[in-house]
Amino acid sequence: MDAEKDNANPTIINPSDLPSRRRSAPTATKQPGLFDALVPAYPSLAEPSSSPEASDSDSDYEPREEIDEQEVYDLISTISDPEHPLSLGSLGVITLDDISVVAPTSARSRISTVTVLLTPTTSACSLTTVIGLGVKVRLLNCLPPRFRVDVRIKEGTSQTADEVNKQLGDKERVAAAMENRNLINVVNTMLVTCE
């Protein structure tokens, strides 16, 4: 296991080979600490400005800003595994091939969809839901609101995939989870390693 992780570590470096994209991501979010913005987005802590401001600047961005799979990868591959001091990218939980960005389906629609398929480190990983939540929260906070974020477990990689997929797809559950202090702390810890 350990050897595998060590070997996998270098993949972390890959995203940094794409500096132009890495730079554009933090610009889009503007907030100094992404994990700071995470908490107030749901409860009413001192952050009344976050969502409207973000949406304004995002719509200004829209014509220029094209977000591709690599950029999504850069946003989430640096998230830390809740168990190991390693990134999800280096553990192979997140791979570029399992990220897809789909443009609006019709001329009238402005909604794009980002789908991320996770590969848990073991098929019985009990932390799969939490990892999925971290990925989902990270993307909800970083991507412009015109993106719908679907985070799922890659088929055949987890015994509890259906259950986890359903939870992660349930906006009410995700919203409630992000008002749960314990879960916020876990997710914040995972996101500390994101710039």
Place this chain on the structure above:
Amino acid sequence: MPSIIPLATFTPSCNARAWLTSPHPHLPIVATACSDKTVRIYSLQNFQQQSTISGGHKRSIRSCAWKPNSLGESVLATGSFDASAGIWRRYEEGAGRGKINNETDFTSGLAGGDTEGKDDEDEDEWRFAVILDGHDSEIKSLAFSPMSPLLATCSRDKSVWIWEELDDDNFETVAVLQDHEGDVKCVAWHPDEQLLASASYDDNVRLWREDVDDWACCALLTGHGGTVWWVEFEGMEQVGKIRGGNATSEEQKRLVEERKNAGPRLMSCSDDHSIRLWRRLPKERADGPAQSKLPSIWKSRDFEEEWVEEARLPAVHERPVYAASWSRKTGRVASTGSDGKIVVYEERWKGADGSDDVSMADASSTGPDDTAQKQQASTAEISLTEWVVVAEVDNAHDVFEVNHVIWAPRADKGKGADDEEVLISTGDDGEVRVWRFEP
């Protein structure tokens, strides 16, 4: 072409996600449940915020519901992610404007007698009356019975609770219903019977009634391929009414008669992107074959109900459908969801003359009316009617998801006909928008 036209956005809007907006049973105001732990009361006359309710809940307020038939006082129930429900009261002065001013003085005098030094400021105050504790986790939805002093609440803890208000602010739990295998997302009462519907994360809808002394599940509606987010009964006034004229043929008359016997239908919206309509099979018919086969001894035969899927609304939504509203005035349905669309549908007689001007329905009405109707007579009677999309708006809340939509009486200066309605949508952007529907 019928259309959905923006009329106003309530101001100020919430800075965080807004979940649901509930129109007052008789005053021109609405209450919006917000994730910032407040409820905002907005006026349908000038689209301004009139008051707020805050300080009662520790987490998001997910849902709110007005108590029907509360005279002289408005009573609002709030359901929160903090697992509790709150009951709030406010005297009605100041809520109704215009002619009602005379009465205002009268009630305000009375109110002043109760608590000392009651002045105008206090009249607008919401009083926290009682907190209903019992659920283990987030409350998702709640609803007052229109028939009796009952309040239903439901939660992620998979249960539905029924509370009876014995007298003011004294609530007693009369039932804890635990048949669902997942979060219960929504509860709704039948408009004319003590019958409760619940929708769940287990993809099913259940119906509940009181059997002798105990509340129990009397019907299980299966078929949805994902979480059921919303259930709602048809309005009593609309039962058996179909747009595009009265029943003329024998088949049509029979259908109307059957619907009146069965009572209001039920509508459900799901994560599977579909909206389905269910109808109750009349007892006489269900009795016949069932009775002879298995005489049920442990429960009264009359208790269980059989509901069947009657129709699906045209599949327009591309993502989960979070809510739909059945107009009490016109029978039209409006729906919304994750794709940010608001869609209005109506039910028509198939092959009715109105279909000429509806592009959506033309495929099925190419032949002469007579032929079309004869063909349908040979199939199930239900295909006598069809649901068509009459209007649709994209990006109703910019690029955000829309969590709720509902019909409400129009009350602003631009109001035309007495029974004119508006649509009210509530979105992830924290905004509550008002729309005109132009038939």
